[in-house]
Amino acid sequence: MNTQQHQGISQKVVLITGASSGLGESTARLLASRGAKLVVVARRADRLAQLVSEIKAAGGDAVYQVVDVTKAEDLQAAVQLALDSYGRLDVIINNAGLMAIAPMSERRTDEWDRMIDINIKGVLYGIAAALPVFEAQQSGHFINISSVAGVKVFSPGGTVYSGTKFAVRAISEGLRHEVGGHIRTTTILPGAVESELKHGSSHGASAEFVKAFYQQNQIPADAVARAVAYAIEQPDNVDINEIVLRPTVQEF
Template identity: 40%
Template sequence: MSYLNNKIVIITGASSGIGEATARKLAHLGATVILAARSENKLQKIVDDILSEGGVAAYQPTDVTDQNNLKDLIEFAIEKYGRVDTLINCAGVMLFSMWENVKVDEWEKMIDLNLKGTLYGIAAVLPHMKHRGKGQIINVGSIAGHAVGEGHGVYSSTKYAIKAITESLRKELSVKYGIQASMVSPGVISTHWQDSVTDDDVKHILDKMNTVAINAEHVANTIAFVVNQHEDVLINDVIVTPTRQEW
């Protein structure tokens, strides 16, 4: 049975990678999707594709590091569709580097996007879901939030934090208000994330990881499974990795 028909789903980080694949997948399965990211041109193209295939979609240019942008995003969805059923916090960046190279600017960027961006999304949607007495918050974590590897230090720290946030949401919001809080943790995905890495000392790590990478569509399928649950059912943490990934 599908619970996706007419479900109103917001997806951050939806202009590329896992976010884009998830938006396309959910729209194909009958959900109404609102795509959020900084690149309006990319969002427009994806929404046009979804509409041309018979799906229902809209977009809102959004910088998740700006708390007011997240508030505007939630208000946009409510004004256009009357409610928000699901928020998928997918925006993020993965910038591997060695500690000794002290990439402080990149550390701050990951903290702002991965951690603060998720918190701002939760803060924006929570009053609405609490008032309704239901809703879903799905945080996209990482296998790096379960195991730390060389060059992963700060990135893993942000994803371990997402794990803690999601567990705390479950203990408070799921029990008190019926809000489903889940986390999906991908392994190595071929989303060109390595193009943003500036530390040459980790290039060998990236090269090895990318030999086993899987497509973002596989993660989108997993996220769709989590979204497609009855409001009385909570999927906790799901890890989805390449079969040949060794960690």
């Protein structure tokens, strides 16, 4: 792993949710290679342990904790782990997400609830846990992962998923208005990116549609990792508010 120093990233303490795979894992590896100190959290302890082991073996610095983002106390514990391990928290990346695509006529209200709990409440709980620390430090950076589906409603079957991602975008913008000055807020809105997100649909026809869509369009997760790094490495007086990135071939 390349451990060269990157101004704006080196030595920053970064907490990443949903870090056991996909965008979160790729971002953790890239930021660690650029000198960040990582707190990686997700539900799968084995994947987190492996990630931290590999980061440390490559000369990086990381700790992990099992976290369910639908539980506010879990996010508070993750922020406390950052403080206990490194004495501060500079960036929180609210990345954990669920994409369950199905027509609304299927009335899969359990999936609606799950997406709201993970995609919206999970972001809010991350904000709630980190905000007091950022306010006390008079510095900090929220990076919230939305989606291109938060710019244009994903159709067919993505109505509720898009609703959650539009919400993330709105929450991020409102947060920026409320805490801007010393605290930065960035929304990343990716298109089709290689991750486990595409496996979240239990509705057969929708799952096949999503599978085909990703096969035709997806790009590697490190495309998002580089966008995150770009936002972090800016000088403190520069706040990258939104980054929308799509595969070149993706029309939607």
